[in-house]
Amino acid sequence: MERMINICPHAVHLYRGDKEVMVIPQSGTIARVQLVSELDRTIQGIPVFRRHVTSIKGLPKPEKNVVYIVSSMVLEAGKKMGRTDIIAPDTNADSVRTNNNTLLGVSCFRM
Numbered sequence: 190m191e192r193m194i195n196i197c198p199h200a201v202h203l204y205r206g207d208k209e210v211m212v213i214p215q216s217g218t219i220a221r222v223q224l225v226s227e228l229d230r231t232i233q234g235i236p237v238f239r240r241h242v243t244s245i246k247g248l249p250k251p252e253k254n255v256v257y258i259v260s261s262m263v264l265e266a267g268k269k270m271g272r273t274d275i276i277a278p279d280t281n282a283d284s285v286r287t288n289n290n291t292l293l294g295v296s297c298f299r300m
Contacts, residue, residue: 192253194249202294204295209294220247225240259277276299282293
């Protein structure tokens with residue numbers, strides 16, 4: 190069975206309907222993308238930057254039967270680098286939110 194390790198900067202709350210069924214705590218390691226910004230152009234005097242991912246810091250090497258829970262930004266960068274052992278909370282329409290749209294948790298992950 191695969192084991193999930195949460196390397197997001199926060200706990201991940203999983204819901205079935207409106208009931209919280211699992212909390213995956215933050216592991217103590219945080220994966221973050223490293224970015225370089227370059228000025229692309231200005232629009233009406235406002236700078237518009239293009240950002241490029243240069244690396245991912247804090248993402249452990251692949252380990253058998255381990256899936257790492259990461260942020261969406263780390264997921265997209267990691268996929269481009271060939272990582273298949275990472276997933277991100279899916280904050281789509283099925284996620285659980287308060288009346289003022291604050292995210293409480295998710296019902297699934299995405300790859």
